[in-house]
Amino acid sequence: MARKLGRTAEERMAIIRNQASELLWYGSIETTVDRAKEVRSYAESMLTLAINTYEDTVKVTKTVKNEKDEKVEMEFVNDGPRKLAARRKLMGSLRDLKELKADGEKKSDFKMRTKDVKHPLIEKIFREHAVFYADRANKLGQKGGYTRIIRLGQRRGDGAEMVKLELVRNTEKKK
Numbered sequence: 289m290a291r292k293l294g295r296t297a298e299e300r301m302a303i304i305r306n307q308a309s310e311l312l313w314y315g316s317i318e319t320t321v322d323r324a325k326e327v328r329s330y331a332e333s334m335l336t337l338a339i340n341t342y343e344d345t346v347k348v349t350k351t352v353k354n355e356k357d358e359k360v361e362m363e364f365v366n367d368g369p370r371k372l373a374a375r376r377k378l379m380g381s382l383r384d385l386k387e388l389k390a391d392g393e394k395k396s397d398f399k400m401r402t403k404d405v406k407h408p409l410i411e412k413i414f415r416e417h418a419v420f421y422a423d424r425a426n427k428l429g430q431k432g433g434y435t436r437i438i439r440l441g442q443r444r445g446d447g448a449e450m451v452k453l454e455l456v457r458n459t460e461k462k463k
Contacts, residue, residue, distance in 0.1 A: 291322045304330050309383040311435070312417065313409055316454035318440065324453040328435045334381060335417055335434050337374050339425070342418035344368035371414075378410050385409045420457070 293300050303323065308331040311317050319327065346368045354360050367375060387408040389398045405411050417434075425431045433456060440450040 291326055293322060293326070300326075305381065305383055308334065309385060309409060311453060311455065312382070312413060313385045315457070316452055318450060318452050320443075321437075321439075321449045321451050324437050324451045327453060328437065332432065332434050334378055335413070335421060336432070337377060338413045338418040339422050339431075341368075341371040341374040342414050342422065344371035375410060375414070378413060379407060382409060417455070 293303065295303065304326050307317055307319060307323065307327045311327060311331050312334070317327075344367065346366050348364050348366050349361055350364060351359050352362050384407050387402050387405065389395070402408070421434055436454055436456050438452045438454070440452055442448065443450045
């Protein structure tokens, strides 16, 4: 049975979407036990969707004009139908976070680095997380288990049990 978290359905889904987005962007979040269990389920289903479709690409040849107004045939790599559907589902299910400028990074360097990225969180999921976890599944022979919950103790004030929910990034089995 799903946890209600003391909220209406809209509020509950907003909390889960926001925390899943933060988890996938930063790699870890601190929250309560019940929220962490709900967010884990939601985030792992989003990762599974990306992992199953990240290799679906199609090469397309287009005719474009160059600087000298000459028509030139160029080859592009587009998303295949399954990956495109998965990308749209992720965009509708997660809150897209903005890329931040690094400390000491020039504004022009930041613009060059982010000029082709329209949805940074979705790109990170397909380019980093999906590739890593698909490789991990091939090496270890296991799918799923993309997150872990570490208990931190009780929160001061209301005594709620706090946990750290993080993405599993180690590739070796512990002995």
